Amino acid sequence: MSVLFGTVKAYGYAEVEQSVTTDVQPSVAISKTVSQETGSINPTTGTNTGLNASFKIQTNGTDENYDFIVGSTILTTDGEVSAYGQNGCLLFGNTVSLPTKSAIENAKTGGNNNSNVIAYPVTMSITNPMSVDFTSSATYGECWSVKVNNSQEGTLSQTIGQNPVNNTYSIGQDEAGAYRATVTFTAVSK
Numbered sequence: 001m002s003v004l005f006g007t008v009k010a011y012g013y014a015e016v017e018q019s020v021t022t023d024v025q026p027s028v029a030i031s032k033t034v035s036q037e038t039g040s041i042n043p044t045t046g047t048n049t050g051l052n053a054s055f056k057i058q059t060n061g062t063d064e065n066y067d068f069i070v071g072s073t074i075l076t077t078d079g080e081v082s083a084y085g086q087n088g089c090l091l092f093g094n095t096v097s098l099p100t101k102s103a104i105e106n107a108k109t110g111g112n113n114n115s116n117v118i119a120y121p122v123t124m125s126i127t128n129p130m131s132v133d134f135t136s137s138a139t140y141g142e143c144w145s146v147k148v149n150n151s152q153e154g155t156l157s158q159t160i161g162q163n164p165v166n167n168t169y170s171i172g173q174d175e176a177g178a179y180r181a182t183v184t185f186t187a188v189s190k
Contacts, residue, residue, distance in 0.1 A: 026061030028068075028187040033155065041179070046118060046169030051160035055185050057130070057146070058153045067188040068146035069137065070124075070156070074117075074181050076101045082141025083181040086110060088134040089119045089165050092179035108142070112167040116175055119168040121161035127154030158183065 033056050039049035059066065072083035074093040078101040083091045085108030093099045094116035099107075107114035126132045129149040136142050146156060 024060065026059070026065035026189075028057070028059040028061060028066055030058075030185050030187060031056050041118070043171065043176070046164040046174075047162045048120065048160070048164075050162055051120075052158060053183065054155055054157045056153070056155055057148065059148060059187075060152065061148075062150060063147050065190060066148075067190065068148065069140050069186045069188060070132070070144035070146065070158070070183065071140040071186065072143070072181055072183045074099075074104060076104055082143065083183075084122075084134070084142035084144070085119055085165075088122050088124070088142075088144065090122050090160060090181050090183070091117055091119045091168075092181045093117055094175055095178045095180050097175045097177065107165075107168045110165065110167055112170070113173075114168055115173040116179075117168060118174060118179055119165040120163070121165060123159045123161070124156065125159075126156045127151070130154040130156075132156060156185070 033054045035053040036051055037053065039051050041048050072090060073080040074083035074091050075098055076093065077098045081101060081104055085091050091104060091107055097116050099114070099116040103114040103117050107117040107119050124132045124144055126146065130151050131147045131149060133145050135145045
């Protein structure tokens with residue numbers, strides 16, 4: 001009996017805490033969602049059947065983390081150059097009879113000595129509050145700069161006008177064949 005009444009109860013309490021910290025780096029994802037990348041050109045007028053592309057942007061970063069650039073290239077006899085011209089028009093070059101660099105420069109300024117180069121106006125639109133502006137960069141040449149303005153997700157749409165820019169299409173100067181420009185949407189980490 002003394003054993004039963006003399007037993008002391010023991011209570012225990014234990015607590016362990018662990019804090020874990022990790023950093024999430026800024027990241028970005030760009031994907032093409034819709035596009036009409038091929039078409040045909042009316043040989044009499046230079047009008048095209050319509051070209052466009054839309055890109056989805058997702059990021060957890062800000063404009064302080066990335067520069068978002070829509071650039072373009074066109075192949076010339078002297079190598080690749082920016083295919084965006086005056087006021088953001090997009091230049092297309094003949095893929096077999098390559099244009100010269102001087103023909104590209106002439107088309108960019110609205111001249112009429114630009115064999116095998118055809119320019120079309122471009123309309124860019126983007127989801128608010130994001131913004132897009134035509135600019136020039138030492139790395140990309142003439143290009144479009146996208147600002148996310150603290151947004152996490154949006155869509156950029158580029159529509160190529162159907163009528164050529166004045167003086168850039170000429171039956172006598174522009175040879176028959178395929179014409180091409182390459183457009184890229186790049187996020188450059190700062």
